[in-house]
Amino acid sequence: MRTDTGQVFRLEDYRPSSFLIPETDLTFRLSPDSTVVIAKLTVERREDAPLDAPLVLDGDGLALKGLAIDGMPASASAFVATPDSLSIPKPPHARRFLLTIETELAPAKNEALMGLYRSNGNYCTQCEAEGFRRITYFLDRPDVLSVYTVRIEADRKEAPLLLSNGNPAEAGDLADGRHYAVWRDPFPKPSYLFALVAGDLGVVEDEFVTASGRTVKLGIYVEHGKESRAAYAMDALKRSMRWDEETYGREYDLDVFNVVAVSDFNMGAMENKGLNIFNDKYVLADVDTATDTDFAGIEAVIAHEYFHNWTGNRITCRDWFQLCLKEGLTVFRDHEFSADQRSRAVKRIAEVRTLRAHQFPEDQGPLAHPVRPRRYREINNFYTSTVYEKGSEVVRMIRTILGAELFRKGMDLYFERHDGDAATVEDFLKVFEDVTGRDLSQFALWYHQAGTPNLTVTASYNKEASELFLEIEQSVPPTPSESRKRLMHIPLAFGLVGKDGQDIDHGHVDGAAVENGIIHVRKRRHTVRFSDIKERPALSLNRGFSAPITLSIEQTQDERAFLARHDSDPFSRWQAFNSLLADALMVGSRQIRGGKEPEFSSDLTGLAGAIAANEALEPAFRALALALPGEADIARELGNNIDPDAIFAAREALSRAIAKANASLFERLFAEFSGGNTFSPDAASAGRRALRNALLDFLSTSDPTRAAKQFAAANNMTDRAAALTILAHRHAAKGQAEEALACFEARYRSDPLVLDKWFQIQAAIPGPQSVERVRALMRHPAFSISNPNRVRSVIGTFSTANQTGFHRPDGGGYMLFADTVLEIEKRNPQVSARLATGLRSWRSLEPVRQKKAREALLRLAAEPNLSADLRDIVERTLA
Ligand code: TRP
Numbered sequence: 118m119r120t121d122t123g124q125v126f127r128l129e130d131y132r133p134s135s136f137l138i139p140e141t142d143l144t145f146r147l148s149p150d151s152t153v154v155i156a157k158l159t160v161e162r163r164e165d166a167p168l169d170a171p172l173v174l175d176g177d178g179l180a181l182k183g184l185a186i187d188g189m190p191a192s193a194s195a196f197v198a199t200p201d202s203l204s205i206p207k208p209p210h211a212r213r214f215l216l217t218i219e220t221e222l223a224p225a226k227n228e229a230l231m232g233l234y235r236s237n238g239n240y241c242t243q244c245e246a247e248g249f250r251r252i253t254y255f256l257d258r259p260d261v262l263s264v265y266t267v268r269i270e271a272d273r274k275e276a277p278l279l280l281s282n283g284n285p286a287e288a289g290d291l292a293d294g295r296h297y298a299v300w301r302d303p304f305p306k307p308s309y310l311f312a313l314v315a316g317d318l319g320v321v322e323d324e325f326v327t328a329s330g331r332t333v334k335l336g337i338y339v340e341h342g343k344e345s346r347a348a349y350a351m352d353a354l355k356r357s358m359r360w361d362e363e364t365y366g367r368e369y370d371l372d373v374f375n376v377v378a379v380s381d382f383n384m385g386a387m388e389n390k391g392l393n394i395f396n397d398k399y400v401l402a403d404v405d406t407a408t409d410t411d412f413a414g415i416e417a418v419i420a421h422e423y424f425h426n427w428t429g430n431r432i433t434c435r436d437w438f439q440l441c442l443k444e445g446l447t448v449f450r451d452h453e454f455s456a457d458q459r460s461r462a463v464k465r466i467a468e469v470r471t472l473r474a475h476q477f478p479e480d481q482g483p484l485a486h487p488v489r490p491r492r493y494r495e496i497n498n499f500y501t502s503t504v505y506e507k508g509s510e511v512v513r514m515i516r517t518i519l520g521a522e523l524f525r526k527g528m529d530l531y532f533e534r535h536d537g538d539a540a541t542v543e544d545f546l547k548v549f550e551d552v553t554g555r556d557l558s559q560f561a562l563w564y565h566q567a568g569t570p571n572l573t574v575t576a577s578y579n580k581e582a583s584e585l586f587l588e589i590e591q592s593v594p595p596t597p598s599e600s601r602k603r604l605m606h607i608p609l610a611f612g613l614v615g616k617d618g619q620d621i622d623h624g625h626v627d628g629a630a631v632e633n634g635i636i637h638v639r640k641r642r643h644t645v646r647f648s649d650i651k652e653r654p655a656l657s658l659n660r661g662f663s664a665p666i667t668l669s670i671e672q673t674q675d676e677r678a679f680l681a682r683h684d685s686d687p688f689s690r691w692q693a694f695n696s697l698l699a700d701a702l703m704v705g706s707r708q709i710r711g712g713k714e715p716e717f718s719s720d721l722t723g724l725a726g727a728i729a730a731n732e733a734l735e736p737a738f739r740a741l742a743l744a745l746p747g748e749a750d751i752a753r754e755l756g757n758n759i760d761p762d763a764i765f766a767a768r769e770a771l772s773r774a775i776a777k778a779n780a781s782l783f784e785r786l787f788a789e790f791s792g793g794n795t796f797s798p799d800a801a802s803a804g805r806r807a808l809r810n811a812l813l814d815f816l817s818t819s820d821p822t823r824a825a826k827q828f829a830a831a832n833n834m835t836d837r838a839a840a841l842t843i844l845a846h847r848h849a850a851k852g853q854a855e856e857a858l859a860c861f862e863a864r865y866r867s868d869p870l871v872l873d874k875w876f877q878i879q880a881a882i883p884g885p886q887s888v889e890r891v892r893a894l895m896r897h898p899a900f901s902i903s904n905p906n907r908v909r910s911v912i913g914t915f916s917t918a919n920q921t922g923f924h925r926p927d928g929g930g931y932m933l934f935a936d937t938v939l940e941i942e943k944r945n946p947q948v949s950a951r952l953a954t955g956l957r958s959w960r961s962l963e964p965v966r967q968k969k970a971r972e973a974l975l976r977l978a979a980e981p982n983l984s985a986d987l988r989d990i991v992e993r994t995l996a
């Protein structure tokens with residue numbers, strides 16, 4: 118684990134390996150403290166590799182118990198084994214030879230949750246990115262594809278269930294109460310897709326008949342007694358399988374597809390071939406324990422992992438620099454799936470909010486990197502919002518530029534041309550060049566350049582000439598180690614909205630390529646001239662968020678209010694109102710810092726009421742529009758010299774102002790949306806609950822009665838958790854939340870996923886006391902420093918969703934944070950490093966907090982023996 122040699126991996130250093138491993142035969146003799154792994158590797162020298170090439174296999178903390186070459190025990194002088202590698206300086210000269218490697222593991226002691234470990238008494242694995250080398254010595258790199266046969270042996274009582282990738286081949290009894298199963302996966306795959314699960318679990322079974330008529334057995338494995346909570350995931354899985362057939366012509370390819378839910382997991386889920394392993398948070402749901410957000414998350418993650426079967430598994434990555442090739446593309450596919458299953462408009466707004474909340478600060482801070490990075494020290498730290506979410510936006514732009522039909526043609530060619538390959542971003546772009554004859558080299562900069570591009574747009578209208586001019590200027594800000602940027606191809610969707618709210622047909626255009634409602638910005642400056650424009654239109658720009666950029670545009674409040682009422686593009690309509698709110702909050706927070714009371718216009722509060730009451734709009738859209746920009750959103754807009762207390766106060770003041778101005782309207786709407794007693798997780802029902810709970814939040818700014826009532830009467834977790842959040846966040850100081858929190862705890866004491874919500878709600882209670890509150894939560898008997906979900910719900914929530922507490926001016930929040938990061942790091946470097954990114958925006962804080970945050974980072978940096986994961990984040994954050 119402590120193997121940080123400060124080594125940097127560079128994209129340009131990629132070389133194919135000298136050896137391949139066409140076949141891998143694994144035997145596991147499972148036991149918690151000494152599992153024996155016997156790996157029989159068929160090793161093949163590559164055609165063009167020199168005969169004297171040494172064979173060097175990767176390891177990570179391994180203990181070699183035995184080594185044979187072509188069946189003969191290897192002499193001590195024939196190899197060098199360390200925990201981190203196994204070298205054979207002079208391998209046999211034959212083209213193919215057999216290596217038999219025996220290692221011994223202690224899964225029960227594996228707290229890093231990479232490689233083979235135990236969760237709740239079950240065995241499971243996590244091998245992406247470099248966890249397979251914690252199981253056996255191997256060429257642990259994604260361009261080495263192998264056909265796996267896996268034999269698992271275990272105690273039948275302890276582990277009646279034995280699963281691995283591919284199709285089941287054989288099973289039977291052994292002596293001493295043990296048994297075995299053999300699995301064979303016919304599809305060559307990289308080691309990061311290997312998986313094994315063994316234990317005692319309940320199952321939900323189903324079937325799926327593919328488009329070509331093959332029957333696939335589906336299984337979702339969960340803790341005994343939780344089977345009914347897997348029904349929604351199973352439904353989402355079948356819908357995902359159908360969708361990929363209908364949308365991309367992609368069928369499933371094995372006889373079985375299994376999903377296992379585990380409660381100790383570093384990330385969301387993992388797409389191991391035929392055996393997906395999930396954080397149980399993304400499998401288990403029912404009306405009593407899951408919110409609408411949880412249901413939507415399950416649908417998205419089930420789809421994401423399933424879609425990886427083609428984008429990631431059948432076509433994998435040449436090296437880890439190409440991570441976005443599978444992740445960005447697969448996120449794009451799961452986004453589109455959810456958009457088709459739910460409301461496209463609402464989904465798009467939610468996506469953009471997430472992108473801005475996570476990717477924008479990453480791209481604008483010390484950890485900025487291109488969608489396809491060129492160097493890394495620790496690959497685990499590159500499973501980022503930039504690779505995933507911005508990576509998805511880049512694929513979306515390809516579709517926007519090409520149109521849906523040519524995009525599909527390109528995807529068809531990608532699947533046809535690269536099935537079975539370990540591919541690159543260049544391969545991906547090439548298929549779209551080939552189906553269109555276009556040159557995408559300027560567009561490719563989206564993969565290569567970090568930073569959020571900005572477009573400055575100035576509009577002028579000439580009434581006499583009936584002409585509208587747009588001056589557009591692009592700039593890409595400098596990012597770490599990339600000070601000079603090249604000009605990008607930015608597809609800017611737009612509309613000109615007339616007085617009647619209809620789009621004006623912009624007859625003649627010159628100055629830039631404008632096609633199908635998109636301005637293709639490619640140069641530093643463009644002047645676009647629209648002629649025959651009879652009245653000054655309102656400008657609707659970056660419709661549907663066609664490009665992941667920031668926009669600087671002089672627009673009057675009236676023009677934005679007009680767009681908020683009339684824009685035919687739902688995203689832009691939401692955006693127009695949201696930017697009015699953000700402006701008001703920025704002005705308000707400056708007023709507060711200047712010692713003044715913030716003031717908000719009745720136009721703004723009135724518009725909030727008009728949107729809330731507009732029956733032409735979906736309830737879910739109205740709820741999103743009424744959600745004030747978050748504290749972190751305002752901080753990002755302000756850019757520097759951030760005082761989180763002032764932002765918080767401004768936000769509270771605006772909530773109260775909107776609530777006061779619309780009191781009777783909100784009261785009426787709240788009652789109107791309160792009907793209906795049967796719960797359904799569908800998007801329309803969820804949207805009604807979202808609107809109602811947004812209204813409840815406003816109505817509760819001064820009076821907790823309604824929230825207390827809803828908490829007591831709720832028949833579903835969405836309403837219960839929303840009411841509890843309001844009570845805890847708005848009324849905790851007055852002692853009006855204690856009873857509800859105690860009641861919730863008593864009810865869900867033995868349900869870890871629900872208890873996570875209880876921890877989360879409290880870790881987010883704003884104000885200076887939250888440092889002590891979080892320390893107390895960490896002393897709660899149910900707190901566990903080794904469970905990632907629990908850690909994220911307490912310390913993760915505190916550092917990302919509690920701006921006033923975490924950024925307490927005396928630095929108390931940062932100290933608690935640093936202590937905890939170090940404690941977690943001893944067990945699980947990956948989780949601690951992810952957590953540590955919570956300080957990445959320290960430079961935008963006001964000077965007093967900035968100094969304290971830096972001290973906390975320096976304390977982390979000064980710690981001897983930091984893991985590669987944490988050291989990488991801390992050093993880049995400070996650089
Ligand atoms: N490939 C996984 C996904 O679908 C990501 C993942 C799961 C992961 N577990 C991991 C990455 C552990 C690194 C380490 O997105």
Ligand code: ZN
Nearest residue numbers: 421425444447
């Ligand atoms: Zn993924």
